[in-house]
Amino acid sequence: MTNTLDAILYPVTDIDAAKAQFTTLLGVEPAIDQPYYVHFETAAGLAVGLVPNGADRGMTGATPFWSVDDIQAHVKSLVEAGATVTEEPHDVGGGKQVAIVKDPQGNIIGLAQS
Known part of the structure; x- marks a missing residue:
């Protein structure tokens, strides 16, 4: 969510x-x-x-960067909706995961899971 x-x-x-x-x-x-x-x-x-x-x-x-509860699931859902991954989910410290996708219009969407 x-x-x-x-x-x-x-x-x-x-x-x-x-x-x-x-x-x-x-x-x-x-x-x-x-x-x-x-x-x-x-x-x-x-x-x-x-x-x-x-x-x-x-x-x-x-x-x-939007807070999400399951970063892997959100990346998968956004890709299925037409986004492309520009940064796969990865740890940025303290257990926080981030990922970046680009929507079909070229907008950048960041995701963050604590």
Whole structure:
């Protein structure tokens, strides 16, 4: 079941400038601040991530990640509905699994299972 937005990741070319913008926008300091990734936690519980050189990794814009209870089943269902897998489910730390698919219109859909 998908019912909440887990995170939004933004590709950035200037991590320091993006970090300053999102600190101002969200009103919080980064929870994770590394050269390879900056992560904010909003008051509403939404994670906002900044991915340096994300465009080099195929990111064409912001990528929303939806919380799912069974990532394998959701990827399979979306593929059956016409999506193509651009990132197979994989662990990103702490047991969290993520995957990315592209829908038939070219939109990017991220999935996250905690």
